[in-house]
Amino acid sequence: MKTQIQIDYSKCNMCYSCIKVCPVHALRSSAQETHVELIEDRCINCGSCYSHCPQNAILYRDSIETVISWINDKQKLVAILDPAISGEFIDVNDYKKFISMIRQSGFHYVIDGAFAADLLANNYKKFLDENKGKYYLFTLCPIIQNYVQKYATKAINNLLPLPILPEMASFLTKKFINEPIKTVYIGPCIAYKDISEFDKSDEVLTFEELRKLFERFEITEIEQEFSSFDFVEGKWGNYFAIEDGILIATNQEQNILNANVISSSGENLFKDAISDFLNYIEIIKKHFNIYYCNGCIMGPAITISGNYIMKKYQVLQYSQKRLKDLDDESWQENINHYLNESLPVTFKNMEIKLPQIPRKQIEDILNYLQINPSFRSCKNCGFDSCEEFASAIAQGIANSEMCIYYNIANKIKLIKKLNLQLEKLNAKIVDEEEKNKKIKEELQLHALIIENIKELLHKIPAGILVVNGENKVEYSNEFFVKILGEEAIEINEIIPGLRGSQIEKLLDISLVNMIEYALTHQEGETQKDILINDKWFNVSVYPIKYRSLAIMLIKDISLPEVNKAEVVDEIKKAIQTELDMVQQIAFSLGEGASDVERILNKVIQIYEK
Numbered sequence: 001m002k003t004q005i006q007i008d009y010s011k012c013n014m015c016y017s018c019i020k021v022c023p024v025h026a027l028r029s030s031a032q033e034t035h036v037e038l039i040e041d042r043c044i045n046c047g048s049c050y051s052h053c054p055q056n057a058i059l060y061r062d063s064i065e066t067v068i069s070w071i072n073d074k075q076k077l078v079a080i081l082d083p084a085i086s087g088e089f090i091d092v093n094d095y096k097k098f099i100s101m102i103r104q105s106g107f108h109y110v111i112d113g114a115f116a117a118d119l120l121a122n123n124y125k126k127f128l129d130e131n132k133g134k135y136y137l138f139t140l141c142p143i144i145q146n147y148v149q150k151y152a153t154k155a156i157n158n159l160l161p162l163p164i165l166p167e168m169a170s171f172l173t174k175k176f177i178n179e180p181i182k183t184v185y186i187g188p189c190i191a192y193k194d195i196s197e198f199d200k201s202d203e204v205l206t207f208e209e210l211r212k213l214f215e216r217f218e219i220t221e222i223e224q225e226f227s228s229f230d231f232v233e234g235k236w237g238n239y240f241a242i243e244d245g246i247l248i249a250t251n252q253e254q255n256i257l258n259a260n261v262i263s264s265s266g267e268n269l270f271k272d273a274i275s276d277f278l279n280y281i282e283i284i285k286k287h288f289n290i291y292y293c294n295g296c297i298m299g300p301a302i303t304i305s306g307n308y309i310m311k312k313y314q315v316l317q318y319s320q321k322r323l324k325d326l327d328d329e330s331w332q333e334n335i336n337h338y339l340n341e342s343l344p345v346t347f348k349n350m351e352i353k354l355p356q357i358p359r360k361q362i363e364d365i366l367n368y369l370q371i372n373p374s375f376r377s378c379k380n381c382g383f384d385s386c387e388e389f390a391s392a393i394a395q396g397i398a399n400s401e402m403c404i405y406y407n408i409a410n411k412i413k414l415i416k417k418l419n420l421q422l423e424k425l426n427a428k429i430v431d432e433e434e435k436n437k438k439i440k441e442e443l444q445l446h447a448l449i450i451e452n453i454k455e456l457l458h459k460i461p462a463g464i465l466v467v468n469g470e471n472k473v474e475y476s477n478e479f480f481v482k483i484l485g486e487e488a489i490e491i492n493e494i495i496p497g498l499r500g501s502q503i504e505k506l507l508d509i510s511l512v513n514m515i516e517y518a519l520t521h522q523e524g525e526t527q528k529d530i531l532i533n534d535k536w537f538n539v540s541v542y543p544i545k546y547r548s549l550a551i552m553l554i555k556d557i558s559l560p561e562v563n564k565a566e567v568v569d570e571i572k573k574a575i576q577t578e579l580d581m582v583q584q585i586a587f588s589l590g591e592g593a594s595d596v597e598r599i600l601n602k603v604i605q606i607y608e609k
Contacts, residue, residue, distance in 0.1 A: 003045060137288050461479060
């Protein structure tokens with residue numbers, strides 16, 4: 001058996017719908033909790049996950065492209081129609097036009113699968129008539145066969161050794177047609193696709209895929225003429241689509257008190273039915289006819305979900321119409337001709353064995369999940385009890401994230417933790433906002449101080465020049481510009497304070513050398529008297545910041561001593577006022593304020609000297 005189920009991880013949102021409905025726990029959440037993953041050897045191809053997935057993340061193996069490629073290659077194709085066709089295509093008014101639609105799709109022959117069902121019914125009846133005390137599981141359902149071979153292996157020898165309908169129909173079709181053909185069985189069941197993997201049928205299309213094929217080729221009923229099945233037609237086999245169809249076809253009593261066969265169907269009941277067969281057959285003493293779905297008309301690849309009664313009614317109406325149209329004598333001749341055709345069937349023991357988990361380990365897992373063993377199971381994990389779920393975790397077919405209670409408890413813890421972190425973060429943000437507000441206020445104050453200092457330096461009756469490590473002017477006052485003459489004054493009008501100008505283009509080489517010496521020596525204080533524009537000045541150069549900043553002061557030495565003392569006194573008072581404010585914010589503002597402080601102090605020192 002090969003799984004036909006596939007998962008599109010990109011669409012899966014971990015809603016757990018598929019996990020909850022899987023009867024054999026073949027699905028679990030991935031370790032990363034990003035999607036569900038399939039445990040392939042556990043899958044029985046029931047298709048419940050496909051039917052219940054709201055995101056369309058569960059898929060099954062596509063056969064449409066293979067069939068279309070055969071059509072394009074002019075292969076001789078044979079379509080075999082499952083009896084459930086009447087429960088699916090209730091929108092097609094006449095089955096003879098429906099046959100014509102299939103031919104138009106590219107099929108050379110259209111075979112009635114109900115004839116193979118008639119032959120199977122004869123074989124079933126033979127087993128009933130020859131019963132010698134052994135009771136069988138009568139099942140046309142491949143899902144039930146798959147389940148028994150994996151999970152109820154004690155019942156393998158009680159599976160009726162007859163093929164399922166697609167196997168028998170494909171086998172007979174190759175008897176009817178003595179030429180190279182490709183058979184395509186068309187039915188409602190995903191599990192039917194498994195038989196094409198083993199050459200019983202060349203390919204299987206679901207009803208869903210057949211509708212897509214009609215859409216691809218734009219085929220509708222309105223343009224069709226009547227057409228009939230090729231070679232043979234079925235009779236009682238048309239009832240096989242409903243859960244009691246096999247009893248009708250074998251003419252069995254359906255009153256439960258008198259019947260030799262008890263029927264059970266439905267994805268919620270089939271496991272209990274098989275369990276009852278194994279445990280109580282010697283008390284019940286009847287054959288069991290079991291379907292996974294409520295008959296094939298409710299298969300997972302039926303496009304019209306629900307409407308069970310309507311579908312069953314359609315099958316009964318279709319079967320009655322076929323009985324009226326049937327050439328009974330021709331049908332009997334065909335049955336007699338193929339009655340001895342048989343297809344040997346063997347079942348394999350594919351038992352899924354899992355280790356028995358010690359009670360202590362189960363209790364430890366429940367304790368980790370914070371689950372009290374006395375709790376009533378919610379079954380959202382897909383298991384019947386919390387203990388079974390805990391055992392499955394230990395066996396590796398489930399994980400703790402599949403428990404909604406555990407997930408909610410963890411998420412509540414996480415939410416509390418995140419809220420606490422959020423509170424701390426908000427407090428930090430508020431604190432940072434306060435700090436930023438304070439820094440902003442201090443920066444505004446610093447900007448004001450800088451403007452005041454600039455204004456102060458402009459008023460000082462001495463030339464001031466501040467030079468950076470690239471020998472460029474950082475600042476110069478008006479007195480310095482006037483000392484340099486008309487050309488410097490013109491430049492100052494364009495570039496206030498001569499900021500960014502190269503000192504080599506403004507000063508005598510001897511003054512440039514003094515500045516460079518101050519920049520490159522931490523104790524590089526120099527001074528000299530120099531004649532500028534026929535006037536003597538005292539020039540002092542001091543380092544402010546090693547290799548970064550130096551200051552030059554140019555004083556007019558022609559001023560009288562009294563005036564000098566008054567100037568120095570006024571300058572010291574003005575500078576000290578600004579300096580006090582600078583020192584108050586120096587710590588917050590860092591290097592910028594410190595540089596200003598150093599410049600102001602140097603001005604005071606120079607004037608004191």
